[in-house]
Amino acid sequence: MRKLDGLKPERVFYHFEEISKIPRESYNEKEISDYLVEFGKKLNLETYQDKFYNVILRKKPAPGYENAPSIILQGHMDMVCEKENDSNHNFKTDPIQLIVEGNILKANKTTLGGDNGIALAMGMALLEDDSIKCQVELLVTTSEEVDLNGALSLEPGLLQGDMLINLDSEDEGVVTVGSAGGIEVDITLPISKYEVKDSTIYTITLDKLQGGHSGTEINQNRGNANKIMGELLSQLEKVDNFDFIEISGGSKDNAIPRSAKSIIASNSNTLEKNILAITKNISDKYATHEPNMDFQLEIAPIDKISAISQEDFHKYIKAIEKLPTGVNTWMKEYPEIVESSDNLAIVNTLDRSINIIISLRSSEPLVLNQLKEKITTVLDEVGANFEFSAGYPEWRFRAESKLRDKALEVYKKLYNSEMKVEVIHAGLECGALSQNYPNIDFISIGPNLRDVHTPGEYLEIDSTERVYNYVLELVKSMY
Structure with missing residues (x-):
């Protein structure tokens, strides 16, 4: 028996279960892309696949509806692949193990892929629905x-519709009409090393922070594992002596880091006691927002090991302390919405350097440049090498939108409730697509999806049904 049999809408959850069998981590998308093409061919749809594996499936209008508006449905096929430390899941080969608990659909110790697999499943189900008479892409x-x-790479002229419904939002009853742009900075902090002999090695592991989406959840005061581990090492250095061996934390540039690990060496007979005292104080400090924070300490003797010079260690600690992370500014027009932020996402120790990756977001290019300057100042102080990526564009609010107006009207009629209009801090593809398709009218909607980019990700089943029915009615209302 299929795991999702009996869930409604049946065809949506049928397709979701099928695509959950296909590995689809970013840059590993050929298999899912080919699957979508084959689905389109079975339905006798016009199919297009470009060299980036983007797919367009086009259902022509029914006779008599050739002049009706053409609607584009849109989502992305890749997913963030995060898992619990004790999970053996291989995202390159293994299907997602789906779990249904009442109204909740989740995965077994991994991300679910509801972001954005639910868009694929809804879009495929809508293409199968013959009650829709207009052209649908x-x-x-x-x-x-x-x-x-x-x-960003989708060539102009491929899409035929003039209205696009992006299905990558995560809150039912909200229509998103603008989003942030962003860039990434890749930092290299050079280090020199020396040999340490006959010491004790201490491995400090920080785990079980909430993590979350570095855009939509950056305003929730969740702990950043890289920042907290830096705080621990800074406090420890003030009360004891040790050699700094290695540091790591985070795994995805768009996820708030949930875990970090540092390795140090020392002959001090008070180090263990000091580590335990400091970790307890830090746990108490963050208890309100991170009640499950967990520190583990492993101790082992060593013969010899390479340590990072004290000078370079101090540069790293200075950088971690001074580099901002979290909310930078709030929007003046919408004071409850984040305007700009950054996420100190990933830290890794390499042979001759410590690598740091920070993702930055802003709905205003000028504010983004100011945040870049703030980060650049810190990096110059510690002698780091760095490079900013090309980034992705913001999606600007559109004063006039036929699609937005119709979306609000249909929602009110269907559910007797007002739909909330929102500009979000996360990045959405509407901004990227508008670079080559500036005349398309965009909105973004979606069912309730929580804790995305973490192994706790879950999708609300009844919300999925309501949003699917709403999208179906919205498409029909356009002709």
């Missing part, structure tokens, strides 16, 4: 979770 893009390259 399903656009499914690649690498949204890392660089939006699929959307």
